[in-house]
Amino acid sequence: MHKKDYDYIKETVYTEQLDNGLTVILLPKQGLSKTYAIFSTNYGSIDRTFTPIGQDEMITVPDGVAHFLEHKLFEKKDYDVFADFSKQGASANAFTSFTKTAYLFSATNHVEKNVETLLDFVQDPYFSDQSVEKEKGIIGQEITMYDDQSDWQSFMGTLKALFHEFPVNIDIAGTVTSIDTITKEILYTCYNTFYHPENMTFFVTGNFEPEKMMVLIKQNQAKKSFEKMTEIKREYPKEALEVAHQHYTMHMPVSTPKCTIGIKESVTSLEKDAFVQRDIFQDMILTYFFSKGGPFYEELYDEHLIDASFFFETNLEKTFGYSIIGGNSQKPDEFIRRVKELLMSTRSKVLTDNEVEQMKRKKIGQLIRSLNSLESTANKFIHYHTVGVDYFSLIPTIQSVTTEDANRFLQDWIKQNVWLQA
Structure with missing residues (x-):
């Protein structure tokens, strides 16, 4: 475990890359009562075209898969992960951005148990045809809700006008039409490609002993087996330097433009x-x-x-x-x-x-x-x-x-x- 002191801000960071490739970063702040952990993968909504692990040819998946996958990881065959965190006094959440997907919790007690819960549920995917179909309705409602939010539409409208081809101009959640084509097979393909420990980072900060926390994480990971990681090949469209549209106007029912x-x-x-x-x-x-x-x-x-x-x-x-x-x-x-x-x-x-x-x-x-x-x-x-x-x-x-x-x-x-x- 590598220790680095930052004297100018009085912080110490402990870092180690585990045998399976996972990067663990610990920032202890033992004067605080709360601990926050985040498990992040280098995979976001723009990663639509890539070569799946174990294959030779590029594929393009439907818009919104990364966000859809984030939702589905919380739901297991016979239980809901949010319920486990709640029982352990933790507040859990997740988010998908253009470039990453992250799962997190904050808690003041049962920190070690919550760390294991976070590691275990993210690394244990379960997708069924039935659950995927049910999730389409839930995410479809979320997409429709954002369609009515003027601030979000203004933001996405700006990106759509800035970029010609680069997929940052596509809504992170996709569209109702695009998510309708998502299957459990697509989810497993994306998960197996991008959720390898070598493509992920686990960060913990708050009230804990760094040596004890690192041992806990290493023991948790040692119980699991992962195939050897190969380089993830991603492909993005070439993007012009100039903007796609100099002027772009949207019409929505707002009181002030x-x-x-x-x-x-x-x-x-x-x-x-x-x-x-x-x-x-x-x-x-x-x-x-x-x-x-x-x-x-x-x-x-x-x-x-x-x-x-x-x-x-x-x-x-x-x-x-x-x-x-x-x-x-x-x-x-x-x-x-x-x-x-x-x-x-x-x-x-x-x-x-x-x-x-x-x-x-x-x-x-x-x-x-x-x-x-x-x-x-x-x-x-x-x-x-x-x-x-x-x-x-x-x-x-x-x-x-x-x-x-x-x-x-x-x-x-x-x-x-x-x-x-x-």
Whole structure:
């Protein structure tokens, strides 16, 4: 078990890759009463085309399989896993994103038992024709519910307009039509390919003894057998640099128009260091200009173009990236025009040493505050681990950023073809 101390945040992380390939990461916080565990696989909704383990040819599965599989793993032949967690005083959940699927629990007692329950149910799939058919109705209702949620439709509408072919433009849950073609055989194929321990990470943080916890996990895994892992071959469509649609409009019954500006972030040929730097700058620049008190936020607010619903977010993965700025506006056309003008103005903006230092301090402060949340720490650690980055190394990386680095990014960030309205 490898131990690494991060003196600048007073944290210690224990890591080990087990014989079956599973990566275990432990972050003890023994002053807390709660423990949070997350079991994540590097498999999300965009992984539609791949070569199944033991086969030679690529297949394409229906949209929504990763999310469908997440639902089905909780249901076993003669019991429901949620009931087991409830009896053991734990709150359990799961989520599917574009790039990963994760299963988790939080608890203040019976932690070791809950850890074993989490490991065991994820690694013991049971799918039947009858249960799969029943689940189609449940997930179909969930899809229909999201079809009526304007915020979600605005978000997905933006991604659909940003991306031509890349499957991030497809709803994570799929469609009612696509999930209707899912079978138990498809679920087992996806499970056997992507749920191998070598493609997964188990992260635990909270009140526990790391040595004792690692022994527990190793003993649990030693009782199970897995076929030898082969490289997972995934295929994604080639994606153009420009956006699919410069303008995209949806009609829904809302009291106030919702407007978003999407930025298609470049991930072309990004090596690890360049990836980390771009990830940092996307967030720092957006936060500096558009957070409350930021110069662009104040202009939009003073011109009565935004209200409390205003937001921005950014996401960078190994295969795609985007940033979104939006909210409700009584003057949608004017909002769109002004945000575009403000974004274009960054091309000639020259940041000062003081401004960059302010950005760095704010970003570091956000990271340090997030350490107060077990959930946030674990989820972000898993995210960065999946792309080969040590989450706790971000702070010294941010500290090393120079004004020249920031201005170089800013001058190349915005291009005329990277945005749209939805």
